[in-house]
Amino acid sequence: MMNHRKLRMGMIGGGPGSFIGAVHRIAANMDGQIELVAGAFSSNPEKSAIAGAELFLDNSRIYQSYDEMFEKEKALPKDQRIDFVSIVTPNHVHFDPTVKALKNGFHVVLDKPMTLTYEEAKELNKVIEETGLLFCLTHTYTGYPMVKEAKQLVSNGTLGNIRKVYVEYPQGWLWKNVSEEENKQAGWRTDPKRSGVAGCMGDIGTHALNLAEYVSGLKLDKLCADLNTTLSGRTLDDDGIVLLKFEGGASGVLMASQVATGAENNLKIRVYGDKAGLEWQQEDANSLIVRHPEQPDQIYRAGANVPYLSSYALANTRTPAGHPEGYLEAFANHYRNFARTLTAKLNGTEPEKEWLDFPSTEDGLRGMAFIEHVVKSGQSEQKWTKFKL
């Protein structure tokens, strides 16, 4: 019998002061296919209780720890227990709850990067493969419809053979030293014990690489990094530029900074092939510029009613052209695709191909490998560092 119901979600992390927890909840809520029914929102049980109450959860399902959540949810009847967990903790608390969730039979949505270290990522990857459960890593930006369109334009040959990829993610929010009291994010994201071996490169460099590989369809082959720790008192990189060589010979550059004073979050990608080029940036997220030589530039526009868009773009759009969708909708696209795929899986039906297009374990592994390699390259006197999983 068809399992026609909302999926039940439990959340780990995302208590008071968490930016990304709130984003995950909005993304999960938006399309009415998921309901938050349980949570362990903080390592501090009081904070978890406060968060759960604010989120209208039943008291019995606000947990003091994720261990408790797994144990008690598992004990609930099948038609009540959570289907999956959403894990939105700092990086150093990714591995343990994810592994436990999977081993207890819960599917997982995990905030990026996958883990604290590449070693953990490889181990987690094995668990994912062994359990066969569904895993989604929220590399937000590949959820944008025009990013999906860009990928299709590359894969359908509109751009020809890809020669060059420019990707950049300039932020300015760490332009000065910020204490953890002032900004919870600034605290853990600049602390190697909680963030991992990279700062800026782990936080946003991984997004940029993921976007570059997703759109271009290319795989990184080697890299040359110049990483900087601009402000004294910091231990991790807050800025860097990475030369890229892809398998097959295309080249590129990845620019990421958290000290680009005044910059917000204008992630941008440009891809050039031997037939055409394209350009997308988050600040104008609903447009995709395509440049064919000797022809007028084209502006592809996101919109539910746009006949020339690919099925991938259309499946990730909610409003007519000109009514802008944004970051939260991109995030929600990953949740909706994950939820649709999971529902199909639970029902034993075949998911549509567009639903399967959400970031998963391979993206996670590559991201963690990128972090390791980029730090190593940053310390090397040699120009090129080979990238290998």
Add this chain to the structure above:
Amino acid sequence: MMNHRKLRMGMIGGGPGSFIGAVHRIAANMDGQIELVAGAFSSNPEKSAIAGAELFLDNSRIYQSYDEMFEKEKALPKDQRIDFVSIVTPNHVHFDPTVKALKNGFHVVLDKPMTLTYEEAKELNKVIEETGLLFCLTHTYTGYPMVKEAKQLVSNGTLGNIRKVYVEYPQGWLWKNVSEEENKQAGWRTDPKRSGVAGCMGDIGTHALNLAEYVSGLKLDKLCADLNTTLSGRTLDDDGIVLLKFEGGASGVLMASQVATGAENNLKIRVYGDKAGLEWQQEDANSLIVRHPEQPDQIYRAGANVPYLSSYALANTRTPAGHPEGYLEAFANHYRNFARTLTAKLNGTEPEKEWLDFPSTEDGLRGMAFIEHVVKSGQSEQKWTKFKL
């Protein structure tokens, strides 16, 4: 005791093929404060059933008509019945269900324009006042944080005395004749029995006027309209331009078209005072341009972490600057403000002033009066037609 729970919503209309129904549901879902628990989604009971099932509603609360919904919901225990209805039907089915909802004690969110005729609007207005229930009319665009910021910049004197208002809403979707089979919207929106005496002016001209009055703080005093029915076979205006005079002497113009071939939905407003001017457009919704003479232009940017923004903008923002929010978030802002105000009302507490900033019955009345006046002016040989409620 504090009533800490999600608000329960019933929906009227929004069945298969409805664009705006889906938008209302996303807007209601987004912030996790409202849950859809009942609905009469179509005048066709089968379609209502299909819609309800797709939305995961309990069978017992999918109704064949709104009359049935009101009756049965009213009979439910107080802690189960819906708190409010969201009415998303075509214009000719606004008055009846809204009046009945109110008379049965349910608060109402209603899609704009308020009613089919100005007469209905006045009558509805009386019912709203008599029942004292909460009423929200979803003039979407005043939900944008930077529109709220614009209003604050006018009201706090940054622009000085307002001299001039330009507002425009160019659409192109009715550039050719479209049958109702092809596009359900094109059907009822061009049919006077379901749409009212105006086409373009009712559909989007009212949005433009609402935006102009909201931002400028001015009230329309007289107008001069040139309305056009561009395509043969149509009975309503599909295009028009309206000269505006506001109380106090400022002037302006309102441009609206549905035959601006190739245009999407780039609603735009410019307001000029004797100290400074401002400019906002939906296509770049997260920016607000402020121009002071003899100084660099300023770009105000939406964002949860932006220290210079007013409390009104900040209360209607979810993401840090540079992570774009869009149309659905603007829509959700009205729902969230309505929900917060309603929760306060249910709890007997005072709502914060920012929550009360959602469009209500006065906006609705003025919009319906605008439709009447603009059609009358369009037919007049006299230049100016006095605007009065």
Add this chain to the structure above:
Amino acid sequence: MMNHRKLRMGMIGGGPGSFIGAVHRIAANMDGQIELVAGAFSSNPEKSAIAGAELFLDNSRIYQSYDEMFEKEKALPKDQRIDFVSIVTPNHVHFDPTVKALKNGFHVVLDKPMTLTYEEAKELNKVIEETGLLFCLTHTYTGYPMVKEAKQLVSNGTLGNIRKVYVEYPQGWLWKNVSEEENKQAGWRTDPKRSGVAGCMGDIGTHALNLAEYVSGLKLDKLCADLNTTLSGRTLDDDGIVLLKFEGGASGVLMASQVATGAENNLKIRVYGDKAGLEWQQEDANSLIVRHPEQPDQIYRAGANVPYLSSYALANTRTPAGHPEGYLEAFANHYRNFARTLTAKLNGTEPEKEWLDFPSTEDGLRGMAFIEHVVKSGQSEQKWTKFKL
């Protein structure tokens, strides 16, 4: 024998403090086809002498008045005397020197508007026709290559039948009262004796109408104007909006203001036909946006090497795409086209059709008629005022 030489220009007006005189000289200089050899730069002989010396003129050809210039130049041998005059005086000093120049056998480039009154314009028009001499009126904006491209897209049917024209010219420089000492422009341009019956509408409204008629190929049929004199102490309009009806039924609006605080000179036109729409604005002068329904938007780009552009755009471009040209090049295009046509005329050869595309007496007459009609309509209680030459 072919007359292969630079054309010799005399200038009337353009002395110290003149903005537009300097612009005319740059425009005439730019392409090396014209040389300034004589001038009567001011009604004040001392100022004329200073200006002439600064411009490296031979003393013998710096004149105390234009009457003196005509007399003495006429007495020079044919291979020395000026070929044409460039008249850049305030509006009330357009008619007399232009008529005299023509009657003395000199071709004329004249700054717009053509004359102080419509009566003068009609009379001048007769003189132009009688003398058969070449006359160019510098409506700058039709000199932009992408404006020419826009005209071609309309005339070659790309847009289909034109339905709608939006044209706007918002300026802010008269946002406050400015004395003539502070700003020479502000002085005469707000003085009816020197500027004519209209202020804003004469100064920039005529540019907007000219652009609208040029691009759309339509002729104004009737209009309805709301003119405002915003600042007390002024006698002429400093702001206005005009509803437009064109012959054949298309409609439009013309917005012009000099009190749009903070606005610069972003003249903008949008034209919508039953097949496509287009958009051009001075602020992004090298782009022309073309919108076909159900296709990606197109950005046509100015550039000497752009294969898809019309011969009209290409003949008015100097640099490769992406090296922006601007206002001075648009101005220079009129001079160059005038010069090329005049050289052909002097040589008895046929000018190319692209060279003939500069504004002339019909543009001037229509502009002056527009000023008369727009002022009359502004004072009328009737909605529509018929436009007739």
Add this chain to the structure above:
Amino acid sequence: MMNHRKLRMGMIGGGPGSFIGAVHRIAANMDGQIELVAGAFSSNPEKSAIAGAELFLDNSRIYQSYDEMFEKEKALPKDQRIDFVSIVTPNHVHFDPTVKALKNGFHVVLDKPMTLTYEEAKELNKVIEETGLLFCLTHTYTGYPMVKEAKQLVSNGTLGNIRKVYVEYPQGWLWKNVSEEENKQAGWRTDPKRSGVAGCMGDIGTHALNLAEYVSGLKLDKLCADLNTTLSGRTLDDDGIVLLKFEGGASGVLMASQVATGAENNLKIRVYGDKAGLEWQQEDANSLIVRHPEQPDQIYRAGANVPYLSSYALANTRTPAGHPEGYLEAFANHYRNFARTLTAKLNGTEPEKEWLDFPSTEDGLRGMAFIEHVVKSGQSEQKWTKFKL
């Protein structure tokens, strides 16, 4: 006695098919301070004759070679002979005519890059110093008023200490193999004998470096280059990315490509300091974006009437704000500043400091050194290559 006259210019190169020759002539003409009176326009005497005639030169001053020009001009009376030469030949014909011009007492304007090799540049530099004559190297982009404003904002401390420089120059015109018949530029610019050891890096990479050093006030210290020859059959780089380290510790990146398919000439620079950041791009050349953290972004606008601009920006602007100036005006600014300085020198007066702000021998030397180093680094396995003159 004051020497109040136009400067007399001779041109070397710039015959039929030359893009940059025409640009130099427009730039020299524009402000009416320079007159072209002589030229050796091609190594082919017939072509030189044709070009000279088209430019209205006196037959006696159209030369068959630059050697002839120097000899004959030198023999003319002082009040007739050229003051300076403008040299617009391909790179391999820079050194010889420049040295000879100087040794014959003529000042020089030279198109960039300075010479074919760094060795030549050093030798030329000595000649310049020995002769004490004026030398201008036309690095066009530092002639833009908003680039000058950017430099001032850095040097006056508005940005604080500079941390990061991003500079990019993406072109697409060499996206496919183009024969010399099709495009004269494509011929010599991809030929090492005429272009030098670098292709893309010499042609536009040098512009980018010059812009970066000019605006930031920083000097390059070491670099790490990834150069590519994308199309088979080419011998020089057509693309590359260079990591930059500046003296004092700031870092940056320089991206240049001629195979960025569809790209035009959107040279762009971003500079970030510890107080603010700025951004300028040629496509929107009249705007300069300044970003202060926690304040609205600012848009500085070029314009002759803009009170907040520095004297450097104002001295290089001709039109009021909103009337765009472009590439040709930027180019003309170098000519005008050179001409003003030269006139002062001839008159024995002190030039104003703003006039001296044109690119000269140091820019040329550094550019040639950059070419040498970038090619060397491109071939090295070591990450960093020290940059030294």
